[in-house]
Amino acid sequence: MRTTTPRRLAAALAAAALGLTAACTAGGSGDQSDSGPKAGETQTIEVWHGWSADHEVKAFESAAAAFHKAHPNITVKLVKDQTDERISNAIRGGNPPDVVSSFTTDSVGQWCQSGAWQDLVPYISRSGLDLGQFPKVAQEYTQFKGRRCAMPLLADAYGLYYNKALMKGEEPPRTIARLTDLAKKLTVRDPDGTIKVAGFMPSVQYYEHMPQHVTTQFGVKWLTPDGKAGFSKDPAFKTYLQWNKSLIDWYGYDNVKRFLRSLGQEFEASNPFHKGKVAMAIDGEWRTKFLQEEAPKVDYGTAPAPVPDGQEARYGGGYVTGTVIGIPRGSKHAQAGWEFIKYLTTDTASLVTFANALGNVPSTLAALSSPGLTLPPQFRTFLDVFKNPNSSTSPPTPNGNDYMVKFQQFVQDEWEPGKVRDLDAALRDLDRKVDDALKLAGG
Known part of the structure; x- marks a missing residue:
């Protein structure tokens, strides 16, 4: 399917x-x-x-x-x-x-x-x-x-899915801070730290938690008004990255990698949300049909994905x-x-x-x-x-989604593993790489 x-x-x-x-x-x-x-x-x-x-x-x-x-x-x-x-x-x-x-x-x-x-x-x-x-x-x-x-x-359209049994009566979070608190509260570990149930898995390698689906909630602007990369210029990217890394570190990067390796296929019955191994996840509307056909016994709810504290007026939108x-x-x-x-x-x-x-x-x-x-x-x-008027999408460019691919590679290969020592410098370098590719493509 x-x-x-x-x-x-x-x-x-x-x-x-x-x-x-x-x-x-x-x-x-x-x-x-x-x-x-x-x-x-x-x-x-x-x-x-x-x-x-x-x-x-x-x-x-x-x-x-x-x-x-x-x-x-x-x-x-x-x-x-x-x-x-x-x-x-x-x-x-x-x-x-x-x-x-x-x-x-x-x-x-x-x-x-x-x-x-x-x-x-x-x-x-x-x-x-x-x-x-x-x-x-x-x-x-x-x-x-x-x-x-x-x-x-x-x-x-993207929103937050939550497993009602795993939520134990908690309401779906409307803010990132509340999401973080619930992610920690609902996580279940083995004595060695291995993740049995993740309250929320922040890694960009987790299915639909690709950066564009999550950073939208932080209000990022992918490109500047003149069509250039905006990673180092928009503080919302830094806010997203710092939140992402703080929760990755709370889980432990090795535990995150182990959990990700244990996951089934996204579009099969083995998806961890279907199996009760993830309490909350950002996903697209099609997941309702998959759950209906592959995991009809899962009691779940949906809500808009949360936004940062102080930006509650934007709640209700999504990618x-x-x-x-x-x-x-x-x-x-x-x-x-x-x-x-x-x-x-x-x-x-x-x-x-x-x-x-x-x-x-x-x-x-x-x-x-x-x-x-x-x-x-x-x-x-x-x-x-x-x-919702607060919903947005990633802007088109002459070379497609190259800027999103480069950002995901940066987060996946450098940021989440803890290889970045100077985030501001890394984001400036990322801007340069994206702008060079845009120029090559006629942007």
């Missing part, structure tokens, strides 16, 4: 490497919205998407069938299990499909800047489509420097990202492709059916409040996080 989850670090490295070459993709980037046959003509469009599990593919097929019923002249040929790399290679080779969809927003900046995905503004203007039907954060992660080359198709869909340069049926995209991303019934089938957040305000949603009650947290 696979959903629109973010790539792990190895895949993130591949995406970042792809960003270094995306700007070299051949071809122009002018208005192509009038190219190919008109939308009313009889034709077949080819659509690439990343879903591959049977129930996911079936959900997309159902959406395509509903579109064909509304537009009987347009037949949709779906091609499953496509990656960002395959999409970019097809565009670069001059033989792309008519519509492409990606699980991640990591490549939006490079696709928009290079023109690999067409500017959708002409299509949007001609259709009279109102972007106000999408939450602000979804509007942000589908464009780069004013060029909108993608539309939002379902979303991922948001999502699936995006667009028209690649060279699409032979661009106008019909746009009709499919418009239907898939704005039709409430289609979005609700899709969200129910995949356990993801629907991406329009109307679908978010639809009575047709049949997801478990714990899912409500993620609908609210997605709509």
Whole structure:
């Protein structure tokens, strides 16, 4: 079972490497919205998407069938299990499909800047489509420097999961200080210090505790207003890192490593939250569906992830990202492709059916409040996080998520093991590395 989850670090490295070459993709980037046959003509469009599990593919097929019923002249040929790399290679080779969809927003900046995905503004203007039907954060992660080359198709929102039995009557924490206190209180150890149950595992190597999912709660600004790295300039990064290391040290780094090595697979029944080995964890909305199917006896709750003391007004927001869909340069049926995209991303019934089938957040305000949603009650947290004005995402760049990959590598390989002696100097060095890579990619 696979959903629109973010790539792990190895895949993130591949995406970042792809960003270094995306700007070299051949071809122009002018208005192509009038190219190919008109939308009313009889034709077949080819659509690439990343879903591959049977129930996911079936959900997309159902959406395509509903579109064909509304537009009987347009037949949709779906091609499953496509990656960002395959999409970019097809565009670069001059033989792309008519519509492409990606699980991640990591490549939006490079696709928009290079023109690999067409500017959708002409299509949007001609259709009279109102972007106000999408939450602000979804509007942000589908464009780069004013060029909108993608539309939002379902979303991922992050919040705090907690095991009610392990919480022993405690309420979910609203502040980082309270989270830290509970993490220590709820942790169970063997006499030698080995972690049997972790109250909260702060390491960036713990599944979805990747930096972007946690630092958002600290209010970090990944980039400066002029698009440069902001690690040494934003004190929120230092606050996050000091909190991370203090809890790592409380557990003991060797104990943390031992605990991490003992974990099962994230997207299998062996996930430690399913097994009662973790009391609290930050995770995406899809976890509700996994728990429903793989650990139905676990009594759990969800809440927004906590924020630092003094920032309680920001409580309720979280990290948001999502699936995006667009028209690649060279699409032979661009106008019909746009009709499919418009239907898939704005039709409430289609979005609700899709969200129910995949356990993801629907991406329009109307679908978010639809009575047709049949997801478990714990899912409500993620609908609210997605709509919350304090939610944010990581900004797009010309080389994708390279800056996030470099930060995670720094935290994982240097900071958590205790190798950093001068944090300020290390963050300045990290800024330099990120800025050099951005400059190389045309940023």
